[in-house]
Amino acid sequence: MIKIGVLGMGRMGNAHVPHLNANPNAKVVAAYDPDPQKAADAKAKFNLELANSAEELIKRTDIDAIFITSPTYCHIEALKPAFETGKPVFCEKPLCRTEKQCQEIEKMAQESKSVVTIGFVRRYDAAQKAYHEAIVSGKIGTVRDANVDLSLGVFKRMPGDWFADFDLSGGVVLDMLSHHLDLLIWDFGPVRSVVANATFESKYFPLPNDFAAAAVTFKSGVVAGINSSWHRSGRNANFMEAFGDDGSVSFSWGEQKYNFYLPGQPAQIIETGPKQDAYLLQDNAWIDSILKGTKPVVTLQDGINAFRFADAILRAAAEQTRVEL
Template sequence: MRVGVVGYGTMGRVHSQALQAIPEAQLVVVADADPERRAQAQRDYGVDTVSSIEELLRAEDIDLVDICTPTYLHESHFAEAIKAGKHIFCEKPLARTLEEGQRMLELSSGYDKKIGIGHVVRFMPAYESIRKAVLDGEIGGAAVARTFRGGAKFPQGWHDWFADFDLSGGVILDLTIHDIDYLRWLFGDVERVYAKTTHGRTTAHLEWAFILLRFKNGVMAHVEGSWANYPGEFYTTLEIAGEGGMVSYDSRKTQPIHGVSIDGGPVAVNGSSSVSADSPYYLELKDMVDAILEDRPPRVTVEDALATLKVTLAAVESARTGQVVEL
């Protein structure tokens, strides 16, 4: 399967590396507007390079377009790949605005090729194991969840696009969306959102956000994301408490998963003694390739990604207005 990657920034490089481990996939071309990045792609993988998705679609007979460009470009690149009749994998978030996301859903309706969206936390073995334990009732009925994602410095991107809120959506849309999507995958639909952020309080490259989600099943979730740390170790944490116990995860620990029942005994979480060495980016792209070969939907569809985008943008709106947003 011949693959073209669009965008050779951080995620484009990560995806290109992950594709090397998939025997059924062959990276054949990379598109990027930056000549230095094109030269780097040639040095890294010896592939053809072009300066735009339009050139990529003309230059190579590819099967799968992997969109790794900044969020504000997703809709236009998605539309070009649809017009060319290609299978599509697109990095998260689906789009910068709900209107863009809805147009992308409309474009994909009835489309006869496969489309997957890169909500990679669904492919992280530790998070998958915890989800299974919770759904299997290992902690009883879930009541409260807490997540954190951050610890490293403000991200750098093409023309500093992360710092332009109109382009990136800030820390909520770019970073905490990972945990919002995971929690939706675990607990279902969200009914209320309230959020606070430091956006607009400083011109420095710093942003922190806290989001409170109430799910239709009654679960409450506290979601925290930070681009406000000094340069350091990026890490994530997850904690879910239920009627019968609690399970937690801390990526900084040698034994990252811990579970304890209400009577002090252990909670069974498959994979708790170790974490798979497989890259989740490899796993999500392998799922995409397999979906094409097996003629089935990828794990994360456009509909899934749009539902997550709706909740995340509700958090952005709540942070802007200071009001609860009902969904």
């Protein structure tokens, strides 16, 4: 039985605990949240013991593994003591907020026995995996270009919320788009260069919203266009597509299918089976990797790569220059 301590009992902490407890080989036994109300609610809802600090929770000898669901800018404060213990760690995406933090994490990881996985949940979804396989298997031939359309028209965060503070959250690029950046690297390999424009959750806007657009070249030669937004009205889209010499594929997150196109022919709808809870699959895979001592599906390096991709987009937009990786 793997005994788990959870740091951060906000929306994601509350989402993960039931999944972790549903696994017969794991149990969440304790939690820490600096917000007294969130901590008290977690104790009552999940019958958890409460720690007085992140470090106290992480260094408890009866805690076998650490699950980090605190805000992005806080991740490093949990990772530091976790690395010292050598315990396995699950850290929600994105890995961190700044390049300085990323470098600190890299250094600590090199000196630690901790195996870290990052919460890129979309890699566990059956339809997303089938879309990926269609790309890497050669089904559409040599891939030439791709698009990502991530539009949220129901953004409701208000001033004072850390999501609405670019310095804390990194805006739509580091938060929501980081899923797609990880998937693009998974599909096409390392990034070569980025150009971009963004609004950086401008404080001059009446209410928080955000937008970023980027053009990316991968070392494989694939070029990609990316649009991402947090708006307070308008459409919602969560869409990816890739074009090869022999055909193309497209996929919308949440569907149990993807579209496959051959030149001059209508779309073939490729069904990918019944919907499964990707979060449950992800958490079970993490527990299984601990029990078996195997490499996690998503590694710390994957988290580092996705962070640096996002950071390159933000730097390219801020400096109005091409950023090479």
